[in-house]
Each structure stands twice: as structure tokens, then as C-alpha cells.
Amino acid sequence: MIPLLDLKKQYQNIKKEIDEAIQSVLDSGFFILGDNVKHFESEVASFIGAKFGIGVASGTDALELSLRALGIGEGDEVITTPFTFIATAEVISLLGATPVFCDINLEDYNIDTEKLGTKITKKTKAIIPVHLYGQTCNMDKICRISKEFNLKIIEDCAQAIGAEYGSRRLGAYGDCGCYSFFPTKNLGAYGDAGMVVTDSEDIAYNLRLLRAHGSSKKYMHSIIGRNSRLDELQAAILRVKLKHLADWNKTRIRYAGFYTEDFKKQGLEEKLVLPRQVEGSLHIYHLYCVRSRERDRLKEFLQTKGVCTAIHYPLGLHLQEAYKNLGYKKGDFPNSELATSEIIALPLYPEMSREQVEYVVKCVSSFYK
Numbered sequence: 001m002i003p004l005l006d007l008k009k010q011y012q013n014i015k016k017e018i019d020e021a022i023q024s025v026l027d028s029g030f031f032i033l034g035d036n037v038k039h040f041e042s043e044v045a046s047f048i049g050a051k052f053g054i055g056v057a058s059g060t061d062a063l064e065l066s067l068r069a070l071g072i073g074e075g076d077e078v079i080t081t082p083f084t085f086i087a088t089a090e091v092i093s094l095l096g097a098t099p100v101f102c103d104i105n106l107e108d109y110n111i112d113t114e115k116l117g118t119k120i121t122k123k124t125k126a127i128i129p130v131h132l133y134g135q136t137c138n139m140d141k142i143c144r145i146s147k148e149f150n151l152k153i154i155e156d157c158a159q160a161i162g163a164e165y166g167s168r169r170l171g172a173y174g175d176c177g178c179y180s181f182f183p184t185k186n187l188g189a190y191g192d193a194g195m196v197v198t199d200s201e202d203i204a205y206n207l208r209l210l211r212a213h214g215s216s217k218k219y220m221h222s223i224i225g226r227n228s229r230l231d232e233l234q235a236a237i238l239r240v241k242l243k244h245l246a247d248w249n250k251t252r253i254r255y256a257g258f259y260t261e262d263f264k265k266q267g268l269e270e271k272l273v274l275p276r277q278v279e280g281s282l283h284i285y286h287l288y289c290v291r292s293r294e295r296d297r298l299k300e301f302l303q304t305k306g307v308c309t310a311i312h313y314p315l316g317l318h319l320q321e322a323y324k325n326l327g328y329k330k331g332d333f334p335n336s337e338l339a340t341s342e343i344i345a346l347p348l349y350p351e352m353s354r355e356q357v358e359y360v361v362k363c364v365s366s367f368y369k
């Protein structure tokens with residue numbers, strides 16, 4: 001059986017370092033907002049090339065607290081795509097603002113910057129570009145549009161830690177860059193965890209208040225906040241894993257290259273739409289996704305051969321029951337709808353072997369023969 005990813009194997013490879021890190025937190029008796037969180041925040045900020053890092057409880061909270069720190073709320077509109085995990089849009093709704101969907105392009109499955117302008121109204125306050133699967137959005141265009149219309153940018157980097165656009169890492173372009181350390185992400189905790197990076201001292205200060213009950217001094221509360229702290233244990237684990245991230249991302253890129261080469265050698269380019277490497281950017285392949293017209297049959301076939309696959313995502317947010325109130329209908333976002341019916345993620349993780357990639361390719365070829 002080839003899993004989509006193998007977290008047990010990853011743990012076995014770094015067991016000693018992880019166990020020591022966990023033990024040292026247990027020995028310290030200090031579990032909330034201690035040195036591990038502080039160090040991890042500055043290590044992530046420096047890895048991304050941003051001034052501040054603020055650890056929070058999840059990627060969802062990173063997005064929600066960023067919107068709040070930027071003053072977005074009731075009556076505002078925020079543009080994002082319907083082809084993402086629901087958290088991206090959910091946080092907009094939770095604040096009483098409205099998600100306005102913009103279709104994706106089929107080159108990289110990210111927001112179509114040609115259409116972005118048509119979604120802007122007087123109520124638009126921000127854009128949340130989602131760097132889906134580890135592939136970068138067109139940040140030049142997004143930054144230009146946001147400047148022209150005075151919009152905030154909150155980058156959803158949940159799937160793209162370490163990915164680069166031009167000379168900088170993603171998350172460094174927006175007012176806020178938001179990361180998820182959900183266990184399956186390229187940098188995954190052993191539970192929920194997240195982070196926001198920003199260059200703004202004011203935003204960082206607000207985020208620190210918001211994640212800790214609006215408090216900067218014990219039992220003194222200057223604003224209404226939340227409990228969304230990153231905990232010491234997760235921070236200690238993530239500090240260990242962060243040291244391996246660049247190598248893990250490199251291996252993912254290499255293995256993605258093997259898939260692409262092997263599929264091409266088998267002449268499968270006609271049958272499958274392979275992921276593209278956009279010029280001037282570095283895709284870190286959180287997921288290796290291909291498109292197939294026979295997606296559902298292919299998925300079933302691969303399952304019988306012991307190859308696990310996944311569908312991110314089977315239904316666009318505009319067609320979700322939770323978003324019935326927005327009044328969208330089938331056909332509103334043709335590219336997103338095509339992607340939801342054809343996309344499939346193949347196994348890709350740094351601990352897999354070259355032979356496993358070959359086996360997956362062999363199974364896909366035999367499906368088409």
C-alpha cells in the first residue's frame with residue numbers, strides 16, 4: 001500500500017530529536033507562550049523573510065485573526081477563490097464580512113488575476129490569495145491591484161511554506177502571511193497549530209493581543225480577544241521539523257520531477273494534465289495533483305492497486321450548502337468546477353522511494369492501456 005503521505009515514517013527518521021524536544025518541554029513545566037514559541041516565531045519569520053511571527057492555534061485562526069487585526073468586519077467584502085479549503089472563506093463569514101469568489105485559472109489552480117478586477121466594489125477591503133498545493137499565485141499582479149484599489153492582502157500559505165515567488169518566500173508579500181501546521185502539511189505539528197507573519201509592528205502587536213484575550217499584561221484586557229495561543233509542545237516539535245523543511249521541500253520537488261518525467265515518457269501527457277512549474281516561482285508540491293477526465297474511475301483503479309489518492313476539493317465553496325445564502329449557482333465558476341471534477345492528488349512525501357513513484361506511474365499507465 002502506498003499512502004498519500006507517511007507521518008509514521010517521518011517520525012521514525014527524526015524520533016530522537018522529537019523525543020528530546022518533547023521531553024525538554026515536559027521537564028521545564030512550562031507549557032504556554034514560553035521560549036519555544038518565542039524562538040519558533042522568530043525562526044519562521046526569518047525563514048520567510050518577514051519581521052514578525054505570531055504563533056496561533058491553527059491556520060484557520062491565523063486567517064481569522066489577521067482579518068480582525070486589519071480591521072475587516074461587518075459589511076466588508078473580501079475576495080478569494082471557491083477552489084480552496086473552506087477555512088479560507090469561513091473566517092470572512094465569521095467576522096460578518098462577505099466572501100466574494102473569483103474563479104481560478106487552470107494553469108496553476110490559483111485566483112485568476114485577469115478576473116480579479118471585475119470583483120472589486122466599494123465594499124472590497126481585502127484579497128486572500130491561496131497558494132494552492134504549494135504553487136504560487138501571481139503576486140506581482142495581486143500586489144499591483146491591491147495598491148491601485150487600496151486593498152489589504154492576506155496570503156493563505158497553509159499549503160505553501162517555503163514556496164518562492166521571484167526572490168522572496170510566500171507570506172512576505174501580503175500584509176499578513178498565514179500558515180497552517182496541521183499534521184499533514186509540509187511543516188506539520190502533532191496537533192493543530194498556525195502562524196501569521198507580518199512586517200508591520202502594529203499588526204503584530206494587535207495579533208498578539210487578539211490571540212491572548214486582548215491582554216498584554218496579566219488580567220488587563222485592552223480589546224476583546226480570544227484564546228488562540230500556539231502551545232509550547234507544538235512549538236518545540238515544529239522547531240525540530242523546521243530544520244528539515246528545506247530538505248523535505250527539495251525532495252518533494254525532486255519526486256514531483258520524477259512523476260512528471262515518467263508520465264511524459266509513458267506518453268500520458270495526452271491523458272493527464274500535469275502540474276506546471278510557473279516561471280520565476282518555486283512550487284513546493286504540498287500536493288502533486290493531476291487532472292484526468294476519468295478521475296473517479298482512475299481513483300478506484302489505483303485503490304485496487306494499493307495506491308492511495310485524494311481529491312482536494314470535490315465541491316467548490318460556491319456550491320456548498322453552507323454558502324447557499326450567497327446565491328451562487330452551478331456554472332458561475334467554470335474553471336473551479338472543472339477542477340473539482342477532474343483533480344486528483346497522487347502520493348508524494350519526502351520519505352517515499354523512487355520505486356514507489358515508478359509503481360504509481362506504472363499503475364496509472366496500465367489504467368490507460
Ligand SMILES: Cc1ncc(COP(=O)(O)O)c(C=O)c1O
Pocket residue numbers: 058059060061084085087088130156158159179180181182192193194
Ligand atoms: C488552503 C488552506 N487554508 C486554510 C487551512 C486551515 O488550516 P488549519 O487546518 O490549520 O486550521 C488549510 C488547512 O487545513 C488549508 O489547506
